[in-house]
Amino acid sequence: MRALIKKRPGPGLVLKDAPVPAVGPTDVLIRVLQAGICGTDGHIWHWDKWSQARIKPPLIVGHEFMGIVAEIGSAVRSVRVGERVSAEGHISCGMCLLCRTGQAFICEHVKIIGVDRDGCFAEFISMPEQNVWRLDPAVPDAWAAVFDPLGNAVHTVMAAGVSTKSVVITGVGSIGLMAIPVARAAGAAKVIAIDVNAAKLELAKRLGADYTFDALMDGLDQAVLEQTNGDGADVLLEMSGSGAAINQGLRLVRNGGRAALLGLPSDDVSLNLAENIIFKGLTVLGINGRKMFETWYQTQALVVAGRIDLAPIITHVKPLEEYEACFAMLKEGKAAKIVMTIAAR
Amino acid sequence: MRALIKKRPGPGLVLKDAPVPAVGPTDVLIRVLQAGICGTDGHIWHWDKWSQARIKPPLIVGHEFMGIVAEIGSAVRSVRVGERVSAEGHISCGMCLLCRTGQAFICEHVKIIGVDRDGCFAEFISMPEQNVWRLDPAVPDAWAAVFDPLGNAVHTVMAAGVSTKSVVITGVGSIGLMAIPVARAAGAAKVIAIDVNAAKLELAKRLGADYTFDALMDGLDQAVLEQTNGDGADVLLEMSGSGAAINQGLRLVRNGGRAALLGLPSDDVSLNLAENIIFKGLTVLGINGRKMFETWYQTQALVVAGRIDLAPIITHVKPLEEYEACFAMLKEGKAAKIVMTIAAR
């Protein structure tokens, strides 16, 4: 089968032949139809510090996808050949404290597809039955292909709790953008998006942000206070990983508010804990992955109910063969979310 | 001033002159502009068993209203003469366990306007400053006049937690109807309304219910299961107070679901606790009044953000003088919510 592979340490990926993966008794072989490109895939391509420490080539990359069940292991009971599915890319151990208490998404022994084992930029991928998600017919293929990052947004929004609340989102990359319609669908009364990229802010507005602000504008704090009755926002969704944005965001949350941190800072971040967390009585939530599988149920429920529209976010759908152009567009910030078509239905 | 008064024990209310109420140092005198009629007012009119036990005539009735601040006591600091306000009608003691732990809405020493002390079907009402709610200019008068029952709906929906959930509402009287747009605004993915009144179900549909069912139809359980992936609904909002509806609703909630009970049964209700609550691992919430004042913030946030539309529910706005016709319409089920105009602006 064809697969997009990190062949050896160093920048770049190559499209090569690879063997179809084995299917154990509790595994499901999926023929991949569409797959989304994540920022993490870009890090692996460019072989950044994190990739150098974590990735062991050769490795098929990619972790956001949907496809059709091609084969099932002998013990598999919950899916059938021919079913349309996506899958949770975090493969948890099943027996640790976290896995046994409904928190498998933070399993300490997690293996991630496209990072720790072969991923989905390939004609086939083998997944444990436990990780497979059956798709409702109402979910478009391209949307199903990005249930992984959409699930990040849903997990963040639901953990923060936004019903009737004012919400500040710092950072509107693709997950930050997804968080806008998700927050509105989940009941947010006001959504304020902050970023340094004017085009992304424009898109944020189209997606339903009530207000958008340049992170570097003068008087930003005052502007946000004016939109939040002078109290500050009820909720912060931090989607940038930027230290400056995290500080800004925490400053903009009101006393007693909630801040959900999804964006990953690459370095330590210096915080005024006393003023911005402790005196305020803030609740700060570290957000990782997606709840398995509460987030998946929530995500599909919102999509099937027609409560969110991802069309403006999936800016490009391209064939796998154009992967070089796709990665280039993402690097240059010329795309929000790109989905690659790997096989026809 | 003119006021609608229960003069003596027995059916009926009379429109009579009454003295303008006194204004203590921590009180606010409000000139009432508009007031909503509640089912409870009907019970008092008709002098049912509950009224006979609770009401001590003479009493000015009514508890849902909005108006303009006419005078403030010497110690009042948070409102000014001329401001447009509504008010929480539950006057709590302020010093009991419940009041001191953020649960004043279930204060054991609560006094309710229009029930335990003079109410709002009058040109003026005097309220403790603590109970006064300042209205955002974006809230229409007639909507502000029904913030009390709208708050019941918001409290029920928010206590249940509906974001991304499937929701069954049993009983679509005026609060049940309000719960439909509120549940959708708060993030419900699917709203199913059940009642015996076809006209109310029609209105439920206009307000955003995804499905409506006659409570007496054959195969109701099966029909609801089909709309909820065979699991049952995530959430029940019980708004009828009917024993049959409560049993039906509990049966329709899935294992691990949540049921919020607002409707007040007039008699004891026999329940299959083992099957419908215990084995299911259900959470059942008794809902009373509105959270003071979290619910008011939530209610106003939803209205100001344009997330809910009450227009279809407020079927009539009539002058106070036509109160007899108004009460008759309600008794005959010919109106959803009636607001009476007591004074011009």
Add this chain to the structure above:
Amino acid sequence: MRALIKKRPGPGLVLKDAPVPAVGPTDVLIRVLQAGICGTDGHIWHWDKWSQARIKPPLIVGHEFMGIVAEIGSAVRSVRVGERVSAEGHISCGMCLLCRTGQAFICEHVKIIGVDRDGCFAEFISMPEQNVWRLDPAVPDAWAAVFDPLGNAVHTVMAAGVSTKSVVITGVGSIGLMAIPVARAAGAAKVIAIDVNAAKLELAKRLGADYTFDALMDGLDQAVLEQTNGDGADVLLEMSGSGAAINQGLRLVRNGGRAALLGLPSDDVSLNLAENIIFKGLTVLGINGRKMFETWYQTQALVVAGRIDLAPIITHVKPLEEYEACFAMLKEGKAAKIVMTIAAR
């Protein structure tokens, strides 16, 4: 192997030979050392209405036990032969909404050992690896044998949330008795036990109940109010399943309190929902089984930390051969908890 078997419909159990159970690739064969007798086992013995509807003989009964791993299937990774273990007796499907959202304890397709498939009153039992619980060396054998009902008590107490609270327990059968030290260990400030059985109340006192009351005494409500600052108890743990006790318990909880219902009524129960749940703003929790496996972690943590003492509750440890005497004692109320020794170490 020897096993205690319901051979055919009708009263009684027989001690007979049975084949050692098969061990699939994901199963663990356990040599049973000790096993607790539950009220449910008594129902099966006496072939009550519930048993007639649910039990399909022939069936090995029993679901509370501990033992030593004798053999593991080829795919088992988390336990080893020779390890001392107990096991969760609810075998869940793993793929339904409940199982996939951390609520496997209310899986709709659950199979219970000793009820729906062969149980633990036998020399060996085969359990899925997922259900096996590795025992800390600090847990005595007889205590480990009753982790199932102890877990019911822990689940109830933890769901209710008792830290710093006043707690009423209605019904001090063996689980109600266990709930007393558990509630104290979990932080309850005051524990009040209510039952009709004076001997059980005496034992309740020895286990740490601050006050005990006869359920039928005059002035019970007043007595409980006096011990709870006139407000009523913060928390009710309902362990009796008696309709009268449920009503009594709900009446004794304060406004805004929490009631956890574990006891299973055999018939419908008539409740004053308006006064005792809705006006009060109560939270009522249906409690089933044990959280898999949060409850097991909590239970073992309390035992290992020496925070609870089960010695007074396990009134008898008898060899399996004396099973007839054991069941007779339980029926006559002459024992709290009986553990049967099935094999020597």
Add this chain to the structure above:
Amino acid sequence: MRALIKKRPGPGLVLKDAPVPAVGPTDVLIRVLQAGICGTDGHIWHWDKWSQARIKPPLIVGHEFMGIVAEIGSAVRSVRVGERVSAEGHISCGMCLLCRTGQAFICEHVKIIGVDRDGCFAEFISMPEQNVWRLDPAVPDAWAAVFDPLGNAVHTVMAAGVSTKSVVITGVGSIGLMAIPVARAAGAAKVIAIDVNAAKLELAKRLGADYTFDALMDGLDQAVLEQTNGDGADVLLEMSGSGAAINQGLRLVRNGGRAALLGLPSDDVSLNLAENIIFKGLTVLGINGRKMFETWYQTQALVVAGRIDLAPIITHVKPLEEYEACFAMLKEGKAAKIVMTIAAR
């Protein structure tokens, strides 16, 4: 009356005559019997940077106390002259978003006694009725005098949720020490105390810490992991305000754990947010003051039930006249908690 006063900017306090404070209609005049000295009082004495910015002399200092009601305002209904009381020192505005939603402890307009208005190191203090707490007869005077810092400990422990959990406390100053018996009483299964002060760690052990560690020892992380099944602690209670301790503490909490931050860092703190909060899925809580008045109910419940013992923590009870010696002892770390006797009963 005599009072301990910050007369003018600069170090030191003086014991001088001052007028008995006025008593408004909603105020309660309290004759102070005993008062605790807090670290904050030391900061004001030594006129540190924070004091220079916040304190406006002349000011009577002190905010932890108990006494006897000497006089009540005309509108006061809930306390009587002669009653024994303590009081919440945070005087909230009553009408802001926080105050109106049960979070008065983080009111943005809060005034603190002994900081923003006259405090309790005086023969009399005037407090709003709303802030007065009636003492149960079972609470010893000296313990009642430190309900303020004890309440900090209770608030932190209860916000974190410790029942059946393993708990790491970083920093065992007087509040950290109090947190040990409180955490045990609230159900913690294991308490691990970390500090740099060997004498405090010794005291921690006497108060019930299961393990104590020098914060600077080699292999600390490993040692804590060994005591927490290799997972890390379920809960962190950060009581030091030291940046190093905060980082250490966050590192020691397990995935999915909870960290409650009470200690106030004087400077910004640099954190590895990605590793220690986000990937872990941590919940971090900023803790400020005491919940008004949930924490007070909880605190008194624990004391009255005999669940905690403060005797080892209140190392000195001294007459007000010896205030200079008291402040010196605290500065030199020779005392845990000092209570000053201001008047005889």
